[in-house]
Amino acid sequence: MSTDKPSRQTFSVKVNGTDRRVEALPETPILYLLRNDLHILSPRYGCGGEQCGACQVQVDGVPRASCTLAVGNIDDAEITTLEGLNHGPALRAAFLANNAGQCGYCLAGILVAADALLQTNPRPGRAEIMAALDGHLCRCGSHNRIIRSIEDAAR
Secondary structure (H helix, E strand, O other): OOOOOOOOEEEEEEEOOEEEEEEEOOOOEHHHHHHHHOOOOOOOOOOOOOOOOOOEEEEOOEEEEOOOOEHHHOOOOEEEOHHHOOOHHHHHHHHHHOOOOOOOOOHHHHHHHHHHHHHHOOOOOHHHHHHHOOOOOOOOOOHHHHHHHHHHHHO
């Protein structure tokens, strides 16, 4: 029986525009790296299985679930969380104006997805917004206000 422990490795990532070197086991989910090691708390643990969107971050500009994406698969990637969004101020203002969040648990992931959408399509229609948010669960029932907020931020 082997008593060898898995070894931590050093990975290079850019998080919200800042180059970081982190030590972790290659299979460590990015979510744990962000929250536990880098103290970035906006991505949240929801389901742990890519079903709710609460943990979503952008990896090289693409929305990804951070709960299952291993740090070993993102060496040299650029990770963007709520704190580093390009359209963050406009989205936050629109969400506040429309009272689009109630509990707020899911909002960081929704804002990350909305920002990625606005980067690729600055004037999305309602159907495109709904498609971009398809994997996000909000239990508060504020979906219409969320969609309206993204429409407002795009104007």
